[in-house]
Amino acid sequence: MSLVEMSGIRKSFYGVEVLHGVNFQLKAGTVHALMGENGAGKSTLMKALAGVHRFDGGVIKIQGKPADIYSPSDARSLGVAMIQQELSPVEELSVAENIFLGREPVKMGFVDYKQLYRQTEKLLDSLNLNMNPRTKMKALPMAEQQMVEIAKAISQNAHIVIMDEPTSSITNREVESLFRMIADMKARGTGIIYISHKMDEIFRVADEITVLRDGGNVGTWKKGEIDTEQLICSMVGRELKSQFPKVEVTIGEPILEVRNLTLAHQYEDISFTLHRGEILGFVGLIGSGRTELMNSLFGITQPEKGKILLEGEEVTFKSPRDAVTHGIAYVTEDRKGKGLVLPMSICHNTTLPSLRKFTKSGLLQRRAEGNAVTRQVSSLNIKTASTLLPVKSLSGGNQQKVVLAKWMMTEPKIIIFDEPTRGIDVGSKAEIYKIMCDYAAQGNAVILVSSEMPEAMGMSDRILVLSNHRFSGELRRSEFSEEAIVQMQFKHMISRRNDDDRSDVK
Amino acid sequence: MSQLDPGVQIKRRTMSRRQFVSTFGSLIGLILLIIIMYALKPNFLSTSNIRNILRISSINGLLAVGMTFVVLTGGIDLSVGAVMGCAGMYSAYFAQTSMNKHWMVAVLVGVGMGLIIGTFNGVCVSYFRVPPFVGTLGSMSIAKGLTFLLTDAKPIPSLSTEFKFLGGGNIGGWLPTAIVIMLVVLAICFTLLYKTRYGRYIFAVGGNLNAAHVSGINTKRIICSVYIISSVLAALAGIITSARVTSGVTSTGDGYETNAIAMVVIGGTSLAGGRGRLWGTIIGILLLQCLTNGLDMLGVNTYYQMIIKGFVVIGAVMLDGLNAED
Incomplete structure (x- = not known):
């Protein structure tokens, strides 16, 4: 008997049907x-x-019985737990308080903390999780927050656990412990629904694979019945020739020179040169200072020492506004936090940094604006019923393309991409890579910050590696190898290994 | 549109009933109110009563329109009532017949007070990161103190005829000056909010401050400016009020900030910022003024009126909340 059986599920948003009977x-x-x-x-x-x-429309049956699910609490009482892609723990509370939020053990009307911590310890032990129940959530790295979230689901006797892109923001080692946990849960009879775009993970962890396309079923396969090629093909409905459409371009003269840039505790003594036509990869572990460095190149923070030369002239960016007027664009890592104004429409988001172009004697030229947005939206293949819909009605990948569209409208000379394809499907990924290549080939320059090794190696002409806030190596395309990059990533971390790698401390 | 994804079916884009109610709820409420009042008291729609409602709406409305700008950025301005009183007193002081000054001087002094307090609010909130609630609460007290200091809390009588025309006069013998001022202000505000970059930036700042900043918007300047707009409009309301009651009174504007916030909220603007509409505020203004006027005509006790108005404000926001779930 199936644990969950969903049939003919329909759902519409803003009058657009997105699930057609799944x-x-x-x-x-x-x-x-x-x-x-x-x-x-x-x-x-x-x-x-x-x-x-x-x-x-449609029917959901749980363990054979039709289920009425009207709210998250209905789902929870039926044993369904969802680990969201973006976690939202109560950061100021401890691990234990988060796990038992709303169901704290009570003695005489007060929270029984002794009991709370004891129960949490027992739970964490049973899951082989080595963490202190008294630690505040905000002190934990993303991966451990995720583990806490899973522990919470298990403590609620969830036997149906949905994981939405659980590995999108955690490191390889953390992925291993997640997989161990999944194996444990399977052994207990829990059913897990695993959403991910990472092929290697899917083939390791999944027993069955269901593919959806445009709100309908494409098919369901058992493990071993389908390979990567077929899977990609079934998702996009066309063959993707190469994931990385990287073309050789002639590297032009320098466009951006960074000299000894330093901001204490964020990045130290960074120098590099970016050329026209070049895609320059920045690689480093999370916390190595990559994003912090980019923030300064875009004027969000100001360096303490060093200088930035743009086309040979020294520039200082007091705010992002200065950077934008100098022709720099920044596709931030955090799409919802810094990329988009969620309540605003697709159109208004797209023109936000370039609105000046659509102003004539102080007044907005809304027709010109609308036309330009429509053109941009179709050239980036953004899937939407109308550009007037709120941007939050779009899926993650399409939202990311809106961020891209918005910067393309400013006609920048340099675009900084920080993790541009995080949590995005293969089809959109390939499209974003293509846009990136075409853009660089036109004599512009790209900085690509990426945690995904194949992406960094597939797209970059050169890779700079940061380690522990410092520069640790440079590789040309012919020298690219995963081993070399990994070694460079750890170059400046050996002495502080114990600080940074909690899981090694027992 | 040609670029649409063929895989996404587009149904008829009708509004759900919920969306309809949340978008037009206040407007329907206003129309119903007018019909009911007309049925009970046909005098409600007499020319003189309509003129009366619109004149009072104009004064309250100036505050609510300014407040809409502030609320759209996610802030709040508690000082508008006090600024109104302050500007009313200072302009009345210079409009006394004994001072023998041009009426423009009095107006400029009043507007100047608004400008100063508004800039103070804006700088506190944007550059010094004082929470809007606290910053404007402080300046409310400051403005009130300045008001009392001027004459030791005594009223200012006998204002010049030209000045009094601003509040009590009728242009062409029938159109109250206050209404004309309000219409001009509305035209300017609609243009600012919907036809200029500035207006778009206000929505962006309220919707996501960080994203607006990264998009190259000078967010501090935007935030600072809305408090200036709010205070200047409040000052204008104070000047008109002094002119209308033909004297400067220190209690002018007391409690008006809550009315202004209620009008904005009834109009469907979210206190969280980024979401709202100016025409909604206009409906909010008219709804509250028609209600007050109607209940007065029916002879409903003021204390009952307060209770009714409280429920109206809450009800309007409840209707608006229906749509916020998705």
């Missing part, structure tokens, strides 16, 4: 991967199961 089944003690491009409807389908969205 079927999905999950068996106990298995991992079922759910795959598809952005906007294929994976997250929407799972949010219907978790009670976040009320679906418009």
